[in-house]
Every structure is written in C-alpha cells, then in structure tokens.
Amino acid sequence: MANCCRLKNLALSYNDSITAVGLSSLSSLFRSERCSLCNLLLVHLDDDGAVALANGLIGNKSLKTVEFSRSGITERGWTAFSKLLCDTSSVNNTYLSNHTLETLGGYGVHAPSDIMKYLKLNRVSQKNAALRKILDSHPDIDVEPLFQWKLKCLPLVVRWLESARSYLYLYHVHVRESNEVFQCRKLSAVYKFIHGLPSLAVAGYRGLNMTDILSKKRKFDHL
Template sequence: MCNFVGENNNLRSLDLMHVKPENESAQHFALMLEQRQSKSLQRLALQDNDLGDEEIEAIATALSRQASLEELVLMENDFGRLGCVALGTTLERWQAPNLKQLVLSYNNIDDAGLQALVAGLVNCINLEELQLSYNHSITAVGLRSLAAFFQSEHCCLEEFEMAGVYFGDEGAIALADGLVGNTSIESMTMYIDSIESTHFRTAPLITEVGWSAFSKLLCNTSSINSTYMSNHTLAQICQHPLPPPYICKYLQLNAFQQHQNIDTAKIAKIKILLNHPDLDMEPFFQKQLKLLPHVMSWFQRARSCHSNSSPSGRVLTRTQSQKHVLSRELSAVYKFIRGMPMVAADGYCKYVLKTALKRKRKLQLMIQKAEEEEEWAQKRLKPEPEYD
C-alpha cells in the first residue's frame, strides 16, 4: 500500500478507514506520502484509525507538498493538541491552498489545539466546510480564537459543525461575537445528541443569555444602522433543543434571501421595519429637503417586502401591513416639515413660483403662435392690387 501511494502519479482520492495501523506502519505511510512527486491527490480520508499525535505530526509534515488537496478527513482518531499544532503549521505554510473540506470530528482537540489551528485556517481561503464535532474538551476559550478565522478578509466558510461540544452560554457568546462581520457562513450545527445521553443531560445548555447574543448577531436593534449591518447570511442552526422562536424568525428571513438569491439589503429592510416602528429623520435634516425624495423612495420599495407570497411577507403580516408602512411614510414627511417649517414653506413657495413661471412661459408661447397665425391669415385675406 505504501509503495502504491508513493509511486502512483494519478492517485486522486485515498480513503483508509478502520485500518488502525501500528506506529511504524503509519510513519512509513507518511514517508511515502511525503515523497510523492505528483500533486494529483485531492482527497485524503483517514477515518477511525486510532492515529495519535505522533502519527498525525508525521502525516501533517508529509502533506506540506500537497497544497492541491481539497478534502482532508481525519475524524474518529486519537490526536489532540500536538497533532493540531503540526496540522496548523502545514496549513499555514501552504501556498495557494485548495482545501475546501476539513473534518476533525471525534478526536481529543482542546482549546489550545484549536488555537493552534486558527492561523492555518485563515490561510485556507477556499475552505467551505469545517467539522469539529464531538471534541468535548473545546470550551468558550477555544471558540473565541475562531473569530480571527471567521472575520478574516477571505473567509468563505459556509458550513460549521460543532455537534456534541457543550459550551453553554459563554461559548454561544464567543461564537456570536466571532461571527460579527462574517458574510459567508450559512449553516451551523450545535448540541445535536441523544436526549438520553448522560453527557447531554449534564452538559451546560444555551439559555436566554446565550441566545440573546445570537439575536444581536442576526438583528442588532440598538440602531437602524446596526440592524442594517447585522448578519443576513446565517440561515440554519441545527440544534437540539431547537433555538427560540425569535431566533428562528431571523434565520427564516436569511434563508429566504439565499433561496431567492435576492440582495441582502432587502432582508435588512425587513428587519428594520420589524424592529424600528419610529424612524428618526433628524439625522437627514442637515441636507434639508434634498434627502426627502430618497426617504420616500425607500418607503415605496419597502411595500414590496409585504408580499404574502413570500416567507418574508408571512413574517411581516403578523405585525405590519401595507397601511402601516404608508403611515410611516407620511410620518416621515411630517417630521421633515415639522423639523424645518421655514425650509418647507420656502420650498413650497419656490415650487409655486416655478410652476407659475412655467405656465406663464407656456402662455407666452401660445400667444406668440396665435399672433403669427393671425398675421399669416391677414396676409392671405388682403386683396391684391389692380393694375390698369
């Protein structure tokens, strides 16, 4: 097998499951992997092989020349902190890595191990799926380190799995804070386990304290601008027990945006209408009435958010209505007029004057045309002189 791996230049996928090699065999396999000249390997899955830190260190070193790898599955082994250090170092040193899926579930990864992985994860600019499920030693401390990865400029992670990692409210807050500014993650898996599991029943669950952090992430209601800048991409949290209804409501809105492939600005607009019944117009007053047409246009476009044929419409019709949006539009106009009465009056006078001048010019053109027609008619009717 080792010779086959080292000499096959066309090998694209290698899955070794339940082999459980001795240490010497694992080291020899890593050596053959390191000596490969070809970069054809795209998938490597070493699942349930009891690979410890020493074996993973050797394999990680061997992978230093395999930056073309797209899928790396190391689940159900026995490595922890030292293995993560070696793996993180390899990932960080890769040039233009193609890695899209990294599966590290069911190992002994702790906070320090997770922290050692982060620099490598940041370098994996094509990583779309990360699985860390059932690494029970991970706590809020390790989860906080993921913020550097989630908030990195080129992060394109879409799926993140943390099932069986019971981190409680502190971990939920760390995750929610780390996701601020992230625009790629669409799905998260947390706390999935059997209700009869002893570990599940004794683990710290997420309470209202932790869910409030996710609520703030999905829709920060402290200001209109904060609501607009909230997360509009996270659409699924696989969780047992289920997230609270107010979390599911925002997840549903984000999911609608993805399924319909619409601009996230529309979802932001819906969240603003849901949570800000009284919109403050005073910040716009510095531009006097120049911004009023834009405000009116914003409300007119907002009416489309109430369509009963869309999930967003069904959410809004419980608290909003077309009539209510129109009422807010009129209220905004009133606030402009009340805030700048003289400007509004001057603006109205200018409008009347402009209209009057326009009508006057139109009348003058009509009179001029009538005089020209009269002159032409008189010339036609004037009798020609008679000559003897």
C-alpha cells in the first residue's frame, strides 16, 4: 500500500478488531511521498491507537479527515494528536507540524479545545496555518538559532512579522491581541537581533585578530 498513489479513501469502519499494532503498520503508507490518502474511517480509537496513529502521521501532507464513531481516548491520546498538529517545543518544530488534517473524530466524539483550534486553523488556510500556530504558541520568538546567519536573516524576520498581521486578518482568524501587543512582539524580535550583534562583532573581531596572529607566527617560524 505504501506504493499506492491513487488511494484517496480508506474505510476500516467495519473492522472493530484493529489495534495500535495494525495502525502502526500503516505508517509506511502515511509517510510515503506518494501518499494521496485524504480520508481514513475507523470505528474505534483508544489511547494506544491514537498514539500510534499520531506518530504515523508525522510528515504526512495528504490526510484531511480521520473519522471514528467511538472513542476511548484520554489525555494521553489527545496529547499525541495535539503534538502532531502543533509541536510547541520550538519554532522549527511548530513549523514542521501537521497543517493538513482538518477533521478528527466524529459524532459524539469531543476533542479538546486546543485540538479543535488547530484543526480550524488548518481548514481556514493550510498555507498560513504554520504562521498562525507560531504566533499563537511562541509569544516571544527565540531568534538565537538564526544568529548563525548573522544579519542575513534580520530583514526576513522583520518582513515575516510585518506580513503576519495582514495574513491573520485576510483569513479571518481570531486574533486575541491588540496591534500594540503585536508591535511589541515585533520590536522584541528586532531587539534580540541588535542585542546579539555586539557578541557577534566581538567574536568576529577576535577571529580576525587570531587569524592575523597565527599568520604572523607562521611567517616568523619560517624565518
């Protein structure tokens, strides 16, 4: 099935004996670059099945609907789905989260509010779901990982923050903060760049000096 590129719907809702092991075996299908599966229908899902399914869907960019009519999912299972939809451990992991899945559950299945919010963001605009999740999950964006590119990323960060606000209004996604608060977040990111510049400059200056010293030492050794 991992090599099947035309499978759009997979209905397993008449099979009540599928376990977490069975769902794990579908990971190769979900993670295949050729996967075109859009809808997965199940009859029942418990914590083990939820964790197996959530782990299997990491990297999947086709599945939009996972329906199941009966749920034995507790906090452990829902946490796995929440991390799949929005991994808040870092900005990069949030960006790499699943922004494709739009429906999870079915009639009588009540997912936690954070999962419903992430699913709604995916439905409203898959293209900009990552942007909205980053802004929502990282009030104070850590720009230190970008220091390795020095000033090259500063214009990109500023431009990204400037366009973020317009995207949120364009797609009618609820924004909980005022323009003043959002502007403070933007200034905070710029400040971190400026604050980090002295250490970068000093490191660069020391690096150049050490290069000169070593170069002179090599010349002296050859005399």
